[in-house]
Amino acid sequence: xxxxxxxxxxxxxxxxxxxxxxxxxxxxxxxxxxxxxxxxxxxxxxxxxxxxxxxxxxxxxxxxxxxxxxxxxxxxxxxxxxxxxxxxxxxxxxxxxxxxxxxxxxxxxxxxxxxxxxxxxxxxxxxxxxxxxxxxxxxxxxxxxxxxxxxxxxxxxxxxxxxxxxxxxxxxxxxxxxxxxxxxxxxxxxxxxxxxxxxxxxxxxxxxxxxxxxxxxxxxxxxxxxxxxxxxxxxxxxxxxxxxxxxxxxxxxxxxxxxxxxxxxxxxxxxxxxxxxxxxxxxxxxxxxxxxxxxxxxxxxxxxxxxxxxxx
Amino acid sequence: xxxxxxxxxxxxxxxxxxxxxxxxxxxxxxxxxxxxxxxxxxxxxxxxxxxxxxxxxxxxxxxxxxxxxxxxxxxxxxxxxxxxxxxxxxxxxxxxxxxxxxxxxxxxxxxxxxxxxxxxxxxxxxxxxxxxxxxxxxxxxxxxxxxxxxxxxxxxxxxxxxxxxxxxxxxxxxxxxxxxxxxxxxxxxxxxxxxxxxxxxxxxxxxxxxxxxxxxxxxxxxxxxxxxxxxxxxxxxxxxxxxxxxxxxxxxxxxxxxxxxxxxxxxxxxxxxxxxxxxx
Numbered sequence: 029x030x031x032x033x034x035x036x037x038x039x040x041x042x043x044x045x046x047x048x049x050x051x052x053x054x055x056x057x058x059x060x061x062x063x064x065x066x067x068x069x070x071x072x073x074x075x076x077x078x079x080x081x082x083x084x085x086x087x088x089x090x091x092x093x094x095x096x097x098x099x100x101x102x103x104x105x106x107x108x109x110x111x112x113x114x115x116x117x118x119x120x121x122x123x124x125x126x127x128x129x130x131x132x133x134x135x136x137x138x139x140x141x142x143x144x145x146x147x148x149x150x151x152x153x154x155x156x157x158x159x160x161x162x163x164x165x166x167x168x169x170x171x172x173x174x175x176x177x178x179x180x181x182x183x184x185x186x187x188x189x190x191x192x193x194x195x196x197x198x199x200x201x202x203x204x205x206x207x208x209x210x211x212x213x214x215x216x217x218x219x220x221x222x223x224x225x226x227x228x229x230x231x232x233x234x235x236x237x238x239x240x241x242x243x244x245x246x247x248x249x250x251x252x253x254x255x256x257x258x259x260x261x262x263x264x265x266x267x268x269x270x271x272x273x274x275x276x277x278x279x280x281x282x283x284x285x286x287x288x289x290x291x292x293x294x295x296x297x298x299x300x301x302x303x304x305x306x307x308x309x310x311x312x313x314x315x316x317x318x319x320x321x322x323x324x325x326x327x328x329x330x331x332x333x334x335x336x337x338x339x340x
Numbered sequence: 341x342x343x344x345x346x347x348x349x350x351x352x353x354x355x356x357x358x359x360x361x362x363x364x365x366x367x368x369x370x371x372x373x374x375x376x377x378x379x380x381x382x383x384x385x386x387x388x389x390x391x392x393x394x395x396x397x398x399x400x401x402x403x404x405x406x407x408x409x410x411x412x413x414x415x416x417x418x419x420x421x422x423x424x425x426x427x428x429x430x431x432x433x434x435x436x437x438x439x440x441x442x443x444x445x446x447x448x449x450x451x452x453x454x455x456x457x458x459x460x461x462x463x464x465x466x467x468x469x470x471x472x473x474x475x476x477x478x479x480x481x482x483x484x485x486x487x488x489x490x491x492x493x494x495x496x497x498x499x500x501x502x503x504x505x506x507x508x509x510x511x512x513x514x515x516x517x518x519x520x521x522x523x524x525x526x527x528x529x530x531x532x533x534x535x536x537x538x539x540x541x542x543x544x545x546x547x548x549x550x551x552x553x554x555x556x557x558x559x560x561x562x563x564x565x566x567x568x569x570x571x572x573x574x575x576x577x578x579x580x581x582x583x584x585x586x587x588x589x590x591x592x593x594x595x596x597x598x599x600x601x602x603x604x605x606x607x608x609x610x611x612x613x614x615x616x617x618x619x620x
């Protein structure tokens with residue numbers, strides 16, 4: 029069963045095309061991640077699906093209805109966790125969960141909600157006194173209090189510390205296991221890789237790739253070799269020095285040298301041989317399988333490059 | 341599948357929630373309910389022995405003048421000023437948008453806001469009148485109470501509508517708060533709330549006559565002025581206030597938005613910059 033069906037969706041603001049021909053579908057019980065950088069059109073697309081914005085053109089069907097004209101029955105079946113939406117800071121966690129829960133047909137009991145989001149110890153604290161991460165968990169609580177069939181999570185873990193992030197992931201996974209369909213937007217690749225059954229990579233308002241994280245990774249072959257730039261090599265000379273040794277173009281981010289190599293064994297041999305001869309240490313040397321990040325960067329790089337060629 | 345909670349129950353829950361919010365914001369309680377009482381005490385201490393002439397040539401003591409006028413001012417603070425402050429704050433926080441994503445109909449959310457403001461206005465007016473009766477010899481005549489109640493309801497209804505209209509037109513919370521105060525304080529001076537100016541310049545009198553506050557204050561004062569015969573309905577003023585209220589409703593319904601002012605102009609801003617780019 030299809031829960032979300034989007035066909036050739038457009039949202040234009042004057043000449044700016046925030047969403048530019050987006051097509052995708054989400055099946056029941058799936059966790060789908062829309063992955064893209066800031067400004068790729070993720071939030072705009074999701075807000076159209078939630079009914080907060082209207083589309084310029086295209087068809088959108090969510091739970092069998094057009095969200096732009098859907099009523100409270102539709103909103104009873106969805107849960108929304110917006111990117112930055114406040115909660116009444118004068119109220120306690122208990123009060124807001126009861127208040128918001130009170131407008132659904134079949135709300136989750138308070139105890140269950142606070143246990144799911146891990147706010148048991150803060151249930152009688154005012155929302156205004158909570159930390160940023162705890163408030164985000166209140167957001168999550170209000171998103172799930174109505175037992176949604178479809179949950180929208182717009183960048184749910186932005187600003188979280190690593191342990192809070194892990195806990196949120198566990199929660200989202202358990203919701204997915206319960207059969208809740210989840211549409212997640214994120215710019216964290218590890219989040220998409222960890223949580224999503226399928227990932228749609230969004231760039232300039234269009235999907236440029238789609239598939240399970242494994243499928244996407246398989247599209248890019250090779251092995252990642254990375255290490256810290258030694259002090260003896262000037263950053264300007266890094267591309268020439270290591271490009272020649274590794275036989276491919278390298279990427280330098282800060283002091284991190286990265287290269288995607290088809291036959292890593294010989295390349296690693298050459299570079300370690302060079303290091304020993306030169307008497308330098310290659311800090312943080314690592315050889316690993318490509319990650320979703322590689323896939324993402326290769327996709328968006330070629331997208332940007334194509335765009336650059338097209339420009340006059 | 342359970343049914344949705346009834347509209348009445350939800351409206352009651354929303355009203356209660358807005359009142360609890362108000363009570364938990366001490367600065368709102370002080371400015372809405374406390375400050376007018378302080379003004380009543382101060383003005384009476386300063387000018388309490390004067391008498392004023394009413395429009396129809398009758399006499400009105402300063403005590404009656406201030407109690408009735410400041411009661412009307414309290415009602416306006418609780419509705420117009422309060423809504424024009426709080427609604428844009430909730431909008432900028434994203435709270436309005438969050439509610440719009442729930443099954444709660446937005447008219448119930450905003451209805452709870454408005455009803456709570458009217459109830460706070462009622463508390464403020466009752467406090468003011470009680471202080472007036474106990475300390476300042478205010479006369480409450482049963483025959484004029486229907487007029488007082490009708491005047492109160494038309495006044496708070498209209499000023500609530502105008503508060504929502506301001507919240508609809510001025511998008512950001514900080515601007516809306518500034519606009520509400522910039523409107524209401526000068527308005528109170530030209531509307532004979534703080535001072536009764538017998539020989540005011542014509543433009544001040546005209547300004548006061550154009551806007552609804554002076555009419556509301558006078559209609560309310562009439563209900564507590566012994567020289568005005570019962571039942572003391574001031575129909576022309578009431579009609580004038582109601583007309584402003586209708587204007588407020590029209591503006592509010594036409595321009596009200598739920599998106600935070602920081603994110604709503606995202607499209608608008610890019611449109612503007614796009615326009616700037618094409619005109620460059």
